[in-house]
Amino acid sequence: MGKQVGIIPFTGRVGPLIGYRVGNRYLLRSVPAQVRQTPAMRRSAQDFGKASRLGASLRHALCPQLEARHDNTLVNRLNRSLVNILRQDDLHREKRFIPRYFKDLKGFSLTPYARLWDLMQVTPTVTRENGIQVHVPAMREPSRYKIATHVRMRAIALFTDGRQSFSYASEPMLLNAHTPSQPFTLTIPDEAPGVCCVILEMLPLQQEHGVYYNRLAHRKHVAAEVIAVLVKSGSGDDDKRESMHAGQRPDAIPGNGMQQRSTGPSRDGLLPPAIKRERFHPPPLE
Known part of the structure; x- marks a missing residue:
């Protein structure tokens, strides 16, 4: 170029x-003078379009909650991860997002210059009882950034159903940067079914005259990472029911309460939900 x-x-x-x-x-x-698209190229473009739309929905829901600065590679890195999740669907002709495959997003870092494990040296755990609980073990030194006086930690829950996304944040926990900390728990309300990405954010602060300033934007000491992916689904074994119809028309989504356009087979080859599909069992060999 x-x-x-x-x-x-x-x-x-x-x-x-x-x-x-x-x-x-x-x-x-x-x-280019001429573009020749093969069927494989068109399918790849459709997959990328679905991943881009879902990625934009996730970023627009997350960025207002996120205080850690992300770089300009976040868009491409997130879209690439979503394309890999989409292509794991081997049931439908037109690929769909299957919630259980979103577990591949665990470990995805929104700040690629600093990983959460490198800064914390401990492994937080996540439970889903009376909300989403993020348990952080005791840390010997929350931050090794010399000019930081405190560290602020927050947990963010990013929910998506494939069509819309929204996020909730926990109350922040303020720690002394150079004093051993006690174990603590961050609580986020569990508001919706579907896929929930739990993000833990670590931000160094500087205290002056009793006021905490967020101006230590050193990219090697600021981290935000997906530590868990939780899935709420009515039937984990039925891919047809748990698939997320990202980028499709509302009238083409089964079970959305709107009248279907056709009673015949859909474009992906599946029968309408009102028709029971029975498996074919071949006769025994003689």
């Missing part, structure tokens, strides 16, 4: 050239 070195960089198409921005750089490429 060519680099733009002019005084006035541009984005978008100008004649046979397309300008675009990646980070702080402005690049340039030419418009």
